[in-house]
Amino acid sequence: MTATFVVLIDFLGTFAFAISGGLVAVRHRLDLFGVLVLSFAAATAGGIIRDVLLGLVPASVVDWRYLAVSVAAGLVTFWWHDVVERLRNPVQISDAIGLSLFAVLGAGKALASGLGPTGAVMLGILSGVGGGIVRDVLVATIPGVLQRELYAVAAFVGALVVVLGDALSLPPAPVAVGGAVACFVLRWLAIRRGWRLPQPRSREVP
Protein backbone atom coordinates (compact mmCIF):
# COMPACT_ATOMS: atom_id res chain seq x y z
CA MET A 1 0.00 0.00 0.00
CA THR A 2 2.86 2.37 0.76
CA ALA A 3 4.41 1.46 -2.57
CA THR A 4 1.14 2.21 -4.36
CA PHE A 5 0.99 5.53 -2.58
CA VAL A 6 4.54 6.45 -3.66
CA VAL A 7 3.76 5.48 -7.25
CA LEU A 8 0.62 7.62 -7.18
CA ILE A 9 2.56 10.61 -5.87
CA ASP A 10 5.33 9.92 -8.40
CA PHE A 11 2.83 10.14 -11.25
CA LEU A 12 1.28 13.26 -9.73
CA GLY A 13 4.73 14.89 -9.73
CA THR A 14 5.34 13.67 -13.28
CA PHE A 15 2.03 15.16 -14.38
CA ALA A 16 2.74 18.49 -12.69
CA PHE A 17 6.22 18.78 -14.19
CA ALA A 18 4.87 17.76 -17.61
CA ILE A 19 2.27 20.55 -17.38
CA SER A 20 5.09 23.05 -16.75
CA GLY A 21 6.89 21.72 -19.83
CA GLY A 22 3.76 21.98 -21.95
CA LEU A 23 3.15 25.57 -20.85
CA VAL A 24 6.68 26.62 -21.78
CA ALA A 25 6.24 24.94 -25.17
CA VAL A 26 2.93 26.71 -25.79
CA ARG A 27 4.46 30.06 -24.86
CA HIS A 28 7.16 29.49 -27.48
CA ARG A 29 4.58 28.35 -30.07
CA LEU A 30 6.06 24.90 -30.60
CA ASP A 31 3.93 22.45 -32.54
CA LEU A 32 2.14 19.43 -31.05
CA PHE A 33 5.27 17.27 -31.10
CA GLY A 34 7.25 20.06 -29.45
CA VAL A 35 4.64 20.33 -26.70
CA LEU A 36 4.80 16.59 -26.04
CA VAL A 37 8.62 16.57 -26.06
CA LEU A 38 8.82 19.44 -23.58
CA SER A 39 6.22 17.79 -21.35
CA PHE A 40 8.14 14.54 -21.33
CA ALA A 41 11.52 16.24 -20.93
CA ALA A 42 10.40 18.44 -18.05
CA ALA A 43 8.87 15.46 -16.27
CA THR A 44 11.59 12.89 -16.79
CA ALA A 45 14.95 14.45 -17.73
CA GLY A 46 16.02 14.90 -14.10
CA GLY A 47 15.44 11.24 -13.32
CA ILE A 48 16.92 10.13 -16.64
CA ILE A 49 20.19 12.01 -16.06
CA ARG A 50 20.33 10.71 -12.49
CA ASP A 51 19.88 7.11 -13.63
CA VAL A 52 22.43 7.46 -16.44
CA LEU A 53 24.97 8.83 -13.93
CA LEU A 54 24.24 5.84 -11.67
CA GLY A 55 24.69 3.43 -14.58
CA LEU A 56 21.02 2.39 -14.60
CA VAL A 57 18.57 2.19 -17.49
CA PRO A 58 16.12 5.04 -16.71
CA ALA A 59 12.71 3.97 -15.41
CA SER A 60 10.92 6.42 -17.71
CA VAL A 61 12.44 4.74 -20.77
CA VAL A 62 11.42 1.26 -19.63
CA ASP A 63 8.03 1.98 -18.04
CA TRP A 64 5.51 3.27 -20.59
CA ARG A 65 3.35 4.89 -17.89
CA TYR A 66 5.71 7.86 -17.54
CA LEU A 67 5.30 8.57 -21.23
CA ALA A 68 1.52 8.12 -20.97
CA VAL A 69 1.24 10.54 -18.04
CA SER A 70 3.49 13.09 -19.80
CA VAL A 71 1.57 12.85 -23.07
CA ALA A 72 -1.73 13.24 -21.20
CA ALA A 73 -0.42 16.38 -19.50
CA GLY A 74 0.97 17.64 -22.81
CA LEU A 75 -2.37 17.19 -24.59
CA VAL A 76 -4.22 18.91 -21.75
CA THR A 77 -1.84 21.85 -22.03
CA PHE A 78 -2.02 21.90 -25.81
CA TRP A 79 -5.81 22.15 -25.91
CA TRP A 80 -6.64 24.01 -22.70
CA HIS A 81 -3.52 26.07 -22.03
CA ASP A 82 -5.58 29.16 -21.28
CA VAL A 83 -7.51 27.25 -18.61
CA VAL A 84 -4.27 25.80 -17.22
CA GLU A 85 -2.66 29.25 -17.07
CA ARG A 86 -5.60 30.48 -15.01
CA LEU A 87 -5.17 27.56 -12.57
CA ARG A 88 -1.87 29.09 -11.47
CA ASN A 89 -2.21 28.04 -7.84
CA PRO A 90 -2.93 24.32 -8.33
CA VAL A 91 -0.18 24.13 -10.94
CA GLN A 92 2.36 25.70 -8.60
CA ILE A 93 1.25 23.41 -5.78
CA SER A 94 1.63 20.27 -7.87
CA ASP A 95 4.97 21.50 -9.16
CA ALA A 96 6.13 21.97 -5.55
CA ILE A 97 4.84 18.48 -4.73
CA GLY A 98 6.73 17.09 -7.71
CA LEU A 99 9.91 18.89 -6.67
CA SER A 100 9.65 17.61 -3.09
CA LEU A 101 8.99 14.06 -4.13
CA PHE A 102 11.63 13.89 -6.86
CA ALA A 103 14.32 15.38 -4.59
CA VAL A 104 13.58 12.89 -1.83
CA LEU A 105 13.20 9.85 -4.11
CA GLY A 106 16.32 10.86 -6.07
CA ALA A 107 18.49 11.11 -2.98
CA GLY A 108 17.14 7.78 -1.73
CA LYS A 109 17.83 6.07 -5.06
CA ALA A 110 21.41 7.43 -5.09
CA LEU A 111 22.02 6.12 -1.55
CA ALA A 112 20.57 2.74 -2.54
CA SER A 113 23.03 2.65 -5.47
CA GLY A 114 25.92 3.03 -3.03
CA LEU A 115 26.68 6.71 -3.49
CA GLY A 116 28.08 8.70 -0.56
CA PRO A 117 26.23 11.58 1.13
CA THR A 118 27.53 14.37 -1.15
CA GLY A 119 26.70 12.48 -4.31
CA ALA A 120 23.25 11.58 -2.94
CA VAL A 121 22.43 15.22 -2.16
CA MET A 122 23.66 16.28 -5.62
CA LEU A 123 21.57 13.67 -7.39
CA GLY A 124 18.56 14.54 -5.23
CA ILE A 125 18.79 18.16 -6.34
CA LEU A 126 19.41 17.08 -9.94
CA SER A 127 16.32 14.81 -9.87
CA GLY A 128 14.27 17.80 -8.76
CA VAL A 129 15.62 20.51 -11.02
CA GLY A 130 17.09 18.64 -14.02
CA GLY A 131 13.81 18.42 -15.91
CA GLY A 132 13.25 22.17 -15.70
CA ILE A 133 16.79 22.85 -16.86
CA VAL A 134 16.48 20.64 -19.95
CA ARG A 135 13.02 22.11 -20.66
CA ASP A 136 14.41 25.66 -20.69
CA VAL A 137 17.55 24.77 -22.68
CA LEU A 138 15.32 23.25 -25.38
CA VAL A 139 13.65 26.62 -25.96
CA ALA A 140 17.03 28.41 -25.91
CA THR A 141 16.46 30.31 -22.66
CA ILE A 142 18.50 30.45 -19.47
CA PRO A 143 17.01 27.91 -17.01
CA GLY A 144 14.73 29.65 -14.56
CA VAL A 145 16.08 27.57 -11.68
CA LEU A 146 19.45 29.33 -12.09
CA GLN A 147 17.83 32.74 -11.61
CA ARG A 148 14.50 32.57 -9.77
CA GLU A 149 13.17 32.39 -6.22
CA LEU A 150 14.38 29.58 -4.00
CA TYR A 151 13.81 26.41 -5.92
CA ALA A 152 16.98 24.36 -5.88
CA VAL A 153 17.50 25.23 -2.22
CA ALA A 154 14.19 23.56 -1.38
CA ALA A 155 15.33 20.44 -3.24
CA PHE A 156 18.64 20.64 -1.40
CA VAL A 157 16.88 20.67 1.98
CA GLY A 158 14.68 17.72 1.03
CA ALA A 159 17.65 15.66 -0.17
CA LEU A 160 19.71 16.67 2.86
CA VAL A 161 17.05 15.39 5.28
CA VAL A 162 17.11 12.02 3.51
CA VAL A 163 20.90 11.79 3.63
CA LEU A 164 21.07 12.86 7.29
CA GLY A 165 18.35 10.38 8.21
CA ASP A 166 20.32 7.65 6.47
CA ALA A 167 23.54 8.65 8.26
CA LEU A 168 21.70 8.46 11.60
CA SER A 169 20.09 5.13 10.61
CA LEU A 170 16.59 6.53 11.09
CA PRO A 171 13.69 4.60 9.51
CA PRO A 172 13.55 5.69 5.85
CA ALA A 173 9.77 6.16 5.35
CA PRO A 174 9.13 8.88 7.96
CA VAL A 175 12.44 10.54 7.06
CA ALA A 176 11.35 10.70 3.42
CA VAL A 177 8.01 12.22 4.41
CA GLY A 178 9.83 14.74 6.61
CA GLY A 179 12.22 15.68 3.79
CA ALA A 180 9.40 16.08 1.31
CA VAL A 181 7.37 18.23 3.71
CA ALA A 182 10.39 20.42 4.50
CA CYS A 183 11.08 20.88 0.77
CA PHE A 184 7.43 21.65 0.02
CA VAL A 185 7.02 24.17 2.84
CA LEU A 186 10.23 25.99 1.91
CA ARG A 187 9.28 26.13 -1.76
CA TRP A 188 5.78 27.32 -0.91
CA LEU A 189 7.01 30.07 1.38
CA ALA A 190 9.50 31.14 -1.29
CA ILE A 191 6.68 31.54 -3.83
CA ARG A 192 4.37 33.35 -1.39
CA ARG A 193 6.98 35.73 -0.05
CA GLY A 194 9.18 36.03 -3.13
CA TRP A 195 12.24 34.70 -1.32
CA ARG A 196 15.27 34.67 -3.60
CA LEU A 197 18.91 33.71 -3.40
CA PRO A 198 21.32 36.63 -3.49
CA GLN A 199 22.67 37.72 -6.85
CA PRO A 200 26.20 38.98 -7.48
CA ARG A 201 26.53 42.73 -7.13
CA SER A 202 26.32 45.18 -9.99
CA ARG A 203 27.24 43.44 -13.21
CA GLU A 204 25.41 43.50 -16.49
CA VAL A 205 25.48 41.19 -19.46
CA PRO A 206 28.07 42.90 -21.65
Place this chain on the structure above:
Amino acid sequence: MTATFVVLIDFLGTFAFAISGGLVAVRHRLDLFGVLVLSFAAATAGGIIRDVLLGLVPASVVDWRYLAVSVAAGLVTFWWHDVVERLRNPVQISDAIGLSLFAVLGAGKALASGLGPTGAVMLGILSGVGGGIVRDVLVATIPGVLQRELYAVAAFVGALVVVLGDALSLPPAPVAVGGAVACFVLRWLAIRRGWRLPQPRSREVP
Protein backbone atom coordinates in the same frame (compact mmCIF):
# COMPACT_ATOMS: atom_id res chain seq x y z
CA MET B 1 25.64 -8.71 -48.30
CA THR B 2 22.57 -7.35 -46.51
CA ALA B 3 24.80 -6.24 -43.64
CA THR B 4 27.10 -4.41 -46.05
CA PHE B 5 24.06 -2.73 -47.55
CA VAL B 6 22.81 -1.58 -44.13
CA VAL B 7 26.27 -0.23 -43.28
CA LEU B 8 26.42 1.65 -46.57
CA ILE B 9 23.00 3.20 -45.97
CA ASP B 10 23.99 3.96 -42.37
CA PHE B 11 27.00 5.94 -43.55
CA LEU B 12 24.87 7.66 -46.20
CA GLY B 13 22.50 8.77 -43.43
CA THR B 14 25.44 9.83 -41.26
CA PHE B 15 26.85 11.87 -44.14
CA ALA B 16 23.50 13.54 -44.85
CA PHE B 17 22.92 14.46 -41.21
CA ALA B 18 26.51 15.70 -40.92
CA ILE B 19 25.94 17.98 -43.93
CA SER B 20 22.91 19.47 -42.14
CA GLY B 21 25.07 20.10 -39.07
CA GLY B 22 27.79 21.71 -41.14
CA LEU B 23 25.32 24.02 -42.87
CA VAL B 24 23.89 25.21 -39.54
CA ALA B 25 27.44 25.85 -38.30
CA VAL B 26 28.34 27.84 -41.43
CA ARG B 27 25.16 29.92 -41.10
CA HIS B 28 26.19 30.84 -37.55
CA ARG B 29 29.78 31.56 -38.66
CA LEU B 30 31.42 28.99 -36.39
CA ASP B 31 35.08 28.25 -37.05
CA LEU B 32 36.42 25.05 -38.60
CA PHE B 33 36.31 23.13 -35.31
CA GLY B 34 32.73 24.32 -34.74
CA VAL B 35 31.73 23.10 -38.18
CA LEU B 36 33.24 19.67 -37.51
CA VAL B 37 31.61 19.45 -34.05
CA LEU B 38 28.18 20.31 -35.42
CA SER B 39 28.61 17.84 -38.28
CA PHE B 40 29.54 15.07 -35.86
CA ALA B 41 26.86 16.01 -33.33
CA ALA B 42 24.08 16.20 -35.90
CA ALA B 43 25.10 12.85 -37.34
CA THR B 44 25.68 10.88 -34.14
CA ALA B 45 24.05 12.50 -31.09
CA GLY B 46 20.73 10.70 -31.59
CA GLY B 47 22.42 7.31 -31.65
CA ILE B 48 24.79 8.25 -28.82
CA ILE B 49 21.93 9.27 -26.49
CA ARG B 50 20.01 6.11 -27.44
CA ASP B 51 23.00 3.89 -26.66
CA VAL B 52 23.72 5.66 -23.37
CA LEU B 53 20.08 5.16 -22.32
CA LEU B 54 20.40 1.48 -23.20
CA GLY B 55 23.62 1.18 -21.19
CA LEU B 56 25.78 0.56 -24.26
CA VAL B 57 29.03 2.21 -25.34
CA PRO B 58 27.97 4.20 -28.43
CA ALA B 59 29.08 2.78 -31.78
CA SER B 60 30.17 6.20 -33.03
CA VAL B 61 32.63 6.54 -30.14
CA VAL B 62 34.16 3.10 -30.76
CA ASP B 63 34.08 2.97 -34.57
CA TRP B 64 36.28 5.64 -36.15
CA ARG B 65 34.42 5.51 -39.46
CA TYR B 66 31.51 7.58 -38.10
CA LEU B 67 33.95 10.33 -37.21
CA ALA B 68 35.64 10.02 -40.61
CA VAL B 69 32.34 10.30 -42.49
CA SER B 70 31.24 13.26 -40.35
CA VAL B 71 34.54 15.08 -40.77
CA ALA B 72 34.40 14.52 -44.53
CA ALA B 73 30.90 15.98 -44.65
CA GLY B 74 32.00 18.86 -42.43
CA LEU B 75 34.95 19.71 -44.66
CA VAL B 76 32.78 19.57 -47.77
CA THR B 77 30.33 21.97 -46.13
CA PHE B 78 33.11 24.22 -44.87
CA TRP B 79 34.67 24.70 -48.29
CA TRP B 80 31.69 24.39 -50.64
CA HIS B 81 28.75 25.48 -48.53
CA ASP B 82 27.39 27.68 -51.32
CA VAL B 83 27.36 24.69 -53.67
CA VAL B 84 25.77 22.51 -50.97
CA GLU B 85 23.07 25.11 -50.30
CA ARG B 86 22.17 25.08 -54.00
CA LEU B 87 21.85 21.27 -53.94
CA ARG B 88 18.80 21.65 -51.70
CA ASN B 89 16.93 18.72 -53.18
CA PRO B 90 19.62 16.01 -52.87
CA VAL B 91 20.42 17.21 -49.35
CA GLN B 92 16.79 16.98 -48.28
CA ILE B 93 16.48 13.56 -49.86
CA SER B 94 19.54 12.20 -48.07
CA ASP B 95 18.36 13.77 -44.82
CA ALA B 96 15.01 11.99 -45.25
CA ILE B 97 16.89 8.74 -45.98
CA GLY B 98 18.97 9.26 -42.85
CA LEU B 99 15.86 9.92 -40.77
CA SER B 100 14.11 6.81 -42.09
CA LEU B 101 17.08 4.59 -41.53
CA PHE B 102 17.99 5.89 -38.10
CA ALA B 103 14.39 5.62 -36.84
CA VAL B 104 14.09 2.04 -38.04
CA LEU B 105 17.55 0.94 -36.87
CA GLY B 106 17.07 2.71 -33.53
CA ALA B 107 13.77 0.98 -32.80
CA GLY B 108 15.27 -2.35 -33.78
CA LYS B 109 18.30 -1.84 -31.54
CA ALA B 110 16.04 -0.94 -28.61
CA LEU B 111 13.96 -4.08 -29.11
CA ALA B 112 17.14 -6.16 -29.33
CA SER B 113 18.22 -4.67 -25.99
CA GLY B 114 15.03 -5.95 -24.38
CA LEU B 115 13.00 -2.73 -24.31
CA GLY B 116 9.22 -2.92 -24.57
CA PRO B 117 7.22 -1.47 -27.49
CA THR B 118 6.77 2.05 -26.05
CA GLY B 119 10.44 2.41 -25.20
CA ALA B 120 11.44 1.09 -28.62
CA VAL B 121 9.24 3.62 -30.44
CA MET B 122 10.60 6.42 -28.22
CA LEU B 123 14.21 5.47 -28.89
CA GLY B 124 13.49 5.07 -32.60
CA ILE B 125 12.19 8.64 -32.74
CA LEU B 126 15.11 9.83 -30.59
CA SER B 127 17.63 8.13 -32.91
CA GLY B 128 16.10 10.02 -35.82
CA VAL B 129 15.64 13.47 -34.32
CA GLY B 130 18.18 13.63 -31.45
CA GLY B 131 21.08 14.73 -33.64
CA GLY B 132 19.13 17.67 -35.01
CA ILE B 133 18.06 18.71 -31.52
CA VAL B 134 21.63 18.73 -30.17
CA ARG B 135 22.81 20.54 -33.33
CA ASP B 136 20.30 23.35 -32.80
CA VAL B 137 20.86 23.61 -29.03
CA LEU B 138 24.60 24.07 -29.70
CA VAL B 139 23.89 27.24 -31.68
CA ALA B 140 21.42 28.45 -29.03
CA THR B 141 18.30 28.14 -31.18
CA ILE B 142 15.04 26.29 -30.58
CA PRO B 143 15.31 22.90 -32.32
CA GLY B 144 13.58 22.99 -35.67
CA VAL B 145 12.05 19.56 -35.13
CA LEU B 146 9.94 21.01 -32.30
CA GLN B 147 8.42 23.58 -34.66
CA ARG B 148 8.60 22.57 -38.32
CA GLU B 149 6.75 20.43 -40.83
CA LEU B 150 6.18 16.78 -40.00
CA TYR B 151 9.56 15.36 -39.13
CA ALA B 152 9.27 13.49 -35.85
CA VAL B 153 5.93 12.04 -36.96
CA ALA B 154 7.67 10.40 -39.90
CA ALA B 155 10.23 8.88 -37.52
CA PHE B 156 7.35 7.79 -35.29
CA VAL B 157 5.68 5.94 -38.16
CA GLY B 158 8.93 4.23 -39.15
CA ALA B 159 9.62 3.08 -35.60
CA LEU B 160 6.01 2.02 -35.10
CA VAL B 161 6.13 -0.26 -38.14
CA VAL B 162 9.21 -1.98 -36.71
CA VAL B 163 7.61 -2.46 -33.29
CA LEU B 164 4.31 -3.74 -34.75
CA GLY B 165 6.19 -6.13 -37.03
CA ASP B 166 8.08 -7.44 -34.03
CA ALA B 167 4.87 -7.86 -32.01
CA LEU B 168 3.36 -9.85 -34.89
CA SER B 169 6.60 -11.89 -35.27
CA LEU B 170 6.96 -10.85 -38.92
CA PRO B 171 10.42 -11.31 -40.53
CA PRO B 172 12.53 -8.27 -39.49
CA ALA B 173 14.25 -7.39 -42.80
CA PRO B 174 11.16 -6.68 -44.94
CA VAL B 175 9.48 -4.99 -41.96
CA ALA B 176 12.48 -2.67 -41.59
CA VAL B 177 12.37 -1.83 -45.29
CA GLY B 178 8.64 -1.17 -45.02
CA GLY B 179 9.11 1.08 -42.00
CA ALA B 180 11.89 3.03 -43.68
CA VAL B 181 9.86 3.49 -46.86
CA ALA B 182 6.79 4.64 -44.90
CA CYS B 183 8.93 7.13 -42.96
CA PHE B 184 10.63 8.39 -46.12
CA VAL B 185 7.39 8.83 -48.10
CA LEU B 186 5.68 10.66 -45.25
CA ARG B 187 8.65 12.96 -44.74
CA TRP B 188 8.91 13.63 -48.44
CA LEU B 189 5.22 14.45 -48.80
CA ALA B 190 5.50 16.73 -45.75
CA ILE B 191 8.32 18.70 -47.43
CA ARG B 192 6.56 18.87 -50.83
CA ARG B 193 3.16 19.87 -49.47
CA GLY B 194 4.27 21.79 -46.38
CA TRP B 195 2.37 19.47 -44.01
CA ARG B 196 2.73 20.62 -40.41
CA LEU B 197 1.54 19.52 -37.02
CA PRO B 198 -1.05 21.82 -35.44
CA GLN B 199 0.19 24.57 -33.16
CA PRO B 200 -1.57 25.75 -30.00
CA ARG B 201 -4.03 28.57 -30.63
CA SER B 202 -3.20 32.23 -30.27
CA ARG B 203 -0.39 32.65 -27.81
CA GLU B 204 2.72 34.72 -28.20
CA VAL B 205 6.10 34.57 -26.51
CA PRO B 206 5.61 37.13 -23.72
Place this chain on the structure above:
Amino acid sequence: MTATFVVLIDFLGTFAFAISGGLVAVRHRLDLFGVLVLSFAAATAGGIIRDVLLGLVPASVVDWRYLAVSVAAGLVTFWWHDVVERLRNPVQISDAIGLSLFAVLGAGKALASGLGPTGAVMLGILSGVGGGIVRDVLVATIPGVLQRELYAVAAFVGALVVVLGDALSLPPAPVAVGGAVACFVLRWLAIRRGWRLPQPRSREVP
Protein backbone atom coordinates in the same frame (compact mmCIF):
# COMPACT_ATOMS: atom_id res chain seq x y z
CA MET C 1 54.06 10.92 -4.99
CA THR C 2 53.36 11.16 -8.72
CA ALA C 3 49.73 10.27 -8.01
CA THR C 4 49.47 13.03 -5.43
CA PHE C 5 50.94 15.43 -7.94
CA VAL C 6 48.39 14.45 -10.60
CA VAL C 7 45.55 14.84 -8.09
CA LEU C 8 46.82 18.27 -7.12
CA ILE C 9 47.00 19.37 -10.74
CA ASP C 10 43.58 17.84 -11.37
CA PHE C 11 42.06 19.98 -8.62
CA LEU C 12 43.92 23.02 -9.92
CA GLY C 13 42.35 22.44 -13.33
CA THR C 14 38.95 21.87 -11.72
CA PHE C 15 39.30 25.13 -9.79
CA ALA C 16 40.34 27.07 -12.89
CA PHE C 17 37.47 25.73 -14.99
CA ALA C 18 35.03 26.36 -12.12
CA ILE C 19 36.18 29.99 -11.98
CA SER C 20 35.40 30.33 -15.69
CA GLY C 21 31.92 28.92 -15.05
CA GLY C 22 31.35 31.30 -12.14
CA LEU C 23 32.41 34.31 -14.22
CA VAL C 24 29.98 33.42 -17.01
CA ALA C 25 27.21 33.02 -14.42
CA VAL C 26 27.98 36.39 -12.84
CA ARG C 27 27.98 38.06 -16.26
CA HIS C 28 24.49 36.69 -16.86
CA ARG C 29 23.33 37.72 -13.38
CA LEU C 30 22.42 34.23 -12.21
CA ASP C 31 21.71 33.81 -8.51
CA LEU C 32 24.00 32.03 -6.04
CA PHE C 33 22.74 28.57 -6.99
CA GLY C 34 23.21 29.41 -10.66
CA VAL C 35 26.79 30.48 -10.00
CA LEU C 36 27.53 27.22 -8.19
CA VAL C 37 25.86 25.12 -10.90
CA LEU C 38 27.85 26.81 -13.66
CA SER C 39 31.07 26.43 -11.69
CA PHE C 40 30.45 22.74 -11.17
CA ALA C 41 29.26 22.19 -14.75
CA ALA C 42 32.21 23.98 -16.32
CA ALA C 43 34.64 22.02 -14.16
CA THR C 44 33.16 18.54 -14.42
CA ALA C 45 30.78 18.19 -17.39
CA GLY C 46 33.54 17.20 -19.81
CA GLY C 47 34.70 14.40 -17.55
CA ILE C 48 31.14 13.37 -16.71
CA ILE C 49 30.15 13.00 -20.37
CA ARG C 50 33.38 11.11 -21.08
CA ASP C 51 32.74 8.68 -18.21
CA VAL C 52 29.10 8.16 -19.19
CA LEU C 53 30.19 7.36 -22.76
CA LEU C 54 32.70 4.85 -21.37
CA GLY C 55 30.02 3.25 -19.17
CA LEU C 56 31.65 4.42 -15.92
CA VAL C 57 30.12 6.21 -12.93
CA PRO C 58 31.71 9.69 -13.13
CA ALA C 59 34.41 10.42 -10.56
CA SER C 60 32.98 13.87 -9.82
CA VAL C 61 29.67 12.33 -8.76
CA VAL C 62 31.33 9.82 -6.44
CA ASP C 63 34.17 11.92 -5.03
CA TRP C 64 32.90 14.88 -3.00
CA ARG C 65 36.15 16.81 -3.41
CA TYR C 66 35.30 17.85 -6.97
CA LEU C 67 32.10 19.44 -5.68
CA ALA C 68 33.99 21.08 -2.82
CA VAL C 69 36.61 22.58 -5.13
CA SER C 70 33.92 23.78 -7.56
CA VAL C 71 31.82 25.32 -4.80
CA ALA C 72 34.88 27.06 -3.38
CA ALA C 73 35.69 28.53 -6.80
CA GLY C 74 32.04 29.49 -7.28
CA LEU C 75 31.90 31.32 -3.94
CA VAL C 76 35.14 33.13 -4.70
CA THR C 77 33.71 34.27 -8.01
CA PHE C 78 30.37 35.20 -6.48
CA TRP C 79 31.91 37.49 -3.88
CA TRP C 80 35.03 38.79 -5.60
CA HIS C 81 34.19 38.61 -9.30
CA ASP C 82 35.58 42.08 -9.90
CA VAL C 83 38.91 41.04 -8.42
CA VAL C 84 38.85 37.79 -10.42
CA GLU C 85 38.12 39.66 -13.64
CA ARG C 86 41.15 41.83 -13.05
CA LEU C 87 43.33 38.72 -12.58
CA ARG C 88 42.83 37.91 -16.24
CA ASN C 89 46.31 36.50 -16.74
CA PRO C 90 46.37 33.99 -13.87
CA VAL C 91 42.84 32.85 -14.74
CA GLN C 92 43.79 32.24 -18.38
CA ILE C 93 46.92 30.41 -17.31
CA SER C 94 45.05 28.09 -14.97
CA ASP C 95 42.39 27.53 -17.60
CA ALA C 96 45.11 26.53 -20.06
CA ILE C 97 46.59 24.22 -17.41
CA GLY C 98 43.17 22.69 -16.84
CA LEU C 99 42.66 22.19 -20.56
CA SER C 100 46.07 20.55 -20.98
CA LEU C 101 45.60 18.24 -18.03
CA PHE C 102 42.01 17.24 -18.83
CA ALA C 103 42.83 16.51 -22.48
CA VAL C 104 45.78 14.32 -21.53
CA LEU C 105 44.04 12.54 -18.64
CA GLY C 106 40.87 12.07 -20.72
CA ALA C 107 42.72 10.44 -23.59
CA GLY C 108 44.60 8.21 -21.15
CA LYS C 109 41.40 7.14 -19.39
CA ALA C 110 39.77 6.30 -22.73
CA LEU C 111 42.77 4.16 -23.75
CA ALA C 112 42.69 2.42 -20.37
CA SER C 113 39.00 1.63 -20.98
CA GLY C 114 39.93 -0.17 -24.18
CA LEU C 115 38.98 2.51 -26.72
CA GLY C 116 40.92 2.72 -29.98
CA PRO C 117 43.08 5.72 -30.97
CA THR C 118 40.32 7.75 -32.69
CA GLY C 119 37.92 7.34 -29.78
CA ALA C 120 40.67 8.20 -27.29
CA VAL C 121 41.54 11.43 -29.12
CA MET C 122 37.83 12.35 -29.32
CA LEU C 123 37.27 11.75 -25.62
CA GLY C 124 40.47 13.62 -24.78
CA ILE C 125 39.16 16.68 -26.64
CA LEU C 126 35.72 16.23 -25.09
CA SER C 127 37.23 16.07 -21.58
CA GLY C 128 38.95 19.37 -22.26
CA VAL C 129 36.18 21.32 -23.97
CA GLY C 130 32.94 19.63 -22.79
CA GLY C 131 32.66 21.64 -19.59
CA GLY C 132 32.89 24.94 -21.43
CA ILE C 133 30.27 23.80 -23.94
CA VAL C 134 27.75 22.82 -21.24
CA ARG C 135 28.52 26.07 -19.36
CA ASP C 136 27.70 28.19 -22.42
CA VAL C 137 24.61 26.17 -23.39
CA LEU C 138 23.23 26.72 -19.86
CA VAL C 139 23.23 30.49 -20.42
CA ALA C 140 21.73 30.06 -23.90
CA THR C 141 24.78 31.25 -25.84
CA ILE C 142 26.77 29.59 -28.61
CA PRO C 143 29.75 27.81 -26.99
CA GLY C 144 32.87 29.95 -27.30
CA VAL C 145 35.01 26.94 -28.17
CA LEU C 146 33.07 26.60 -31.44
CA GLN C 147 34.01 30.15 -32.45
CA ARG C 148 37.12 31.45 -30.68
CA GLU C 149 40.89 31.27 -30.96
CA LEU C 150 42.54 27.87 -31.00
CA TYR C 151 41.23 25.99 -28.01
CA ALA C 152 40.02 22.60 -29.13
CA VAL C 153 43.04 22.26 -31.40
CA ALA C 154 45.32 22.53 -28.37
CA ALA C 155 43.32 19.76 -26.65
CA PHE C 156 43.56 17.74 -29.86
CA VAL C 157 47.35 18.02 -29.89
CA GLY C 158 47.59 17.01 -26.21
CA ALA C 159 45.35 13.98 -26.71
CA LEU C 160 47.15 13.03 -29.92
CA VAL C 161 50.53 12.95 -28.18
CA VAL C 162 49.12 10.54 -25.58
CA VAL C 163 47.60 8.27 -28.22
CA LEU C 164 50.77 8.27 -30.35
CA GLY C 165 52.91 7.55 -27.28
CA ASP C 166 50.65 4.62 -26.45
CA ALA C 167 50.82 3.30 -30.02
CA LEU C 168 54.62 3.46 -29.86
CA SER C 169 54.62 1.85 -26.37
CA LEU C 170 56.50 4.77 -24.88
CA PRO C 171 56.43 5.14 -21.07
CA PRO C 172 53.11 6.89 -20.20
CA ALA C 173 54.26 9.43 -17.59
CA PRO C 174 56.74 11.43 -19.71
CA VAL C 175 54.41 11.16 -22.70
CA ALA C 176 51.59 12.66 -20.63
CA VAL C 177 53.82 15.50 -19.52
CA GLY C 178 54.88 16.07 -23.12
CA GLY C 179 51.28 16.13 -24.32
CA ALA C 180 50.22 18.52 -21.58
CA VAL C 181 53.14 20.86 -22.28
CA ALA C 182 52.41 20.82 -26.04
CA CYS C 183 48.74 21.60 -25.38
CA PHE C 184 49.58 24.37 -22.93
CA VAL C 185 52.15 26.06 -25.17
CA LEU C 186 49.85 25.97 -28.19
CA ARG C 187 46.94 27.38 -26.18
CA TRP C 188 49.12 30.07 -24.70
CA LEU C 189 50.51 31.15 -28.06
CA ALA C 190 46.97 31.22 -29.45
CA ILE C 191 45.87 33.61 -26.68
CA ARG C 192 48.95 35.83 -27.00
CA ARG C 193 48.92 36.05 -30.78
CA GLY C 194 45.19 35.75 -31.36
CA TRP C 195 45.56 32.60 -33.49
CA ARG C 196 42.21 31.40 -34.78
CA LEU C 197 40.88 28.61 -36.91
CA PRO C 198 39.61 29.70 -40.32
CA GLN C 199 35.93 30.53 -40.64
CA PRO C 200 33.79 29.76 -43.68
CA ARG C 201 33.75 32.54 -46.25
CA SER C 202 31.14 35.24 -46.45
CA ARG C 203 27.94 33.98 -44.89
CA GLU C 204 25.74 35.73 -42.38
CA VAL C 205 23.13 34.45 -39.99
CA PRO C 206 19.97 34.92 -42.06
